[in-house]
Amino acid sequence: MNLDRAPARAEAKRNHPASSWRPERDRFRRRVGERLCDEGCEWPDLVAAVLELRAGLRLDQAGLAVLLHVDAAVIKKLEAGRLAPGAVLPALVGLRPEIDWAALAAPHR
């Protein structure tokens, strides 16, 4: 009798519904933006995009601040929705030019 169950386990993992799942990043970022908006954030789309950027880079606020050449307190305020994004927009554009940061930075009406 073969007691090695590793191949069976590997096959079960391959067939598991979770293995075919793919994140819908844009949709999730919009959902986070909606939550931020409900919480009163003035720039929800921008903050959601910054949070997503930081998550993707696996950085804490201090690490992102270093990357953007700003003070960590700036990132903290930005993510809390307490900082007009104008000051950090050029740095964000420099880091990820493919993202339309200016459009994201439009205040919520």
Added chain:
Amino acid sequence: VEGERFDQLVEVMDAMAAGDGAAVFVLYNEFGGVIGAALRRELRAVGVDSVRSDELGELVMDACFELNDCAGAWRAGGGALPWTWAARRLRNVVTRHLGVYADSLDDDHGADLRAVESGTPATSGAPEPEEVEVLRALAIIDDECALLRQALAVVATERDRALLLELKVQAGLGDPSPALTVANRNAMRPDAVRQAVKRTLDRLRHLARTDEHFAGLSCLAILR
């Protein structure tokens, strides 16, 4: 979720507990698949066997937000993964999404309803079968029985659980026509009993194949 993945999960949960808004993105991107599998279990438990991928996608997002909101109360050393620990919250996510959900009435339930409406005692509502009670008692002291009972709760209605257990007990007792005996006892046709039992066994086997938590079911004699 083992080893490094578990360490990453603990890190994410700790970050969410500390209020790091970026952590929920990591939870969603890295663990959305297993959270989706947990949600499918919850959906099956309330009788929904299939769900559109876009609906499941929304549910996964809702579940991530729920886990984010309760992350501070989860303990890594508690022995349960966050989505298992927060199963009741996930069930709430599912029920909020579904609204009021109900199976269509079959003949037995219809008879019960008519009896209630007419004020007469129900004739089809048999008392809870003994086999279900036996399994419930055994589940307290035996892990395999507990796993089987948990799996039955996920894949089968109360009636189908009882039918499977009754039929297996009759077969084990040497009854040459167990489906006929169970059918007579439950005022059903034998082929309806066989069909219900087959459906439950198929779902149990599928669960054993596709959900690591229930993999141990495949060793049980009841599934052979």
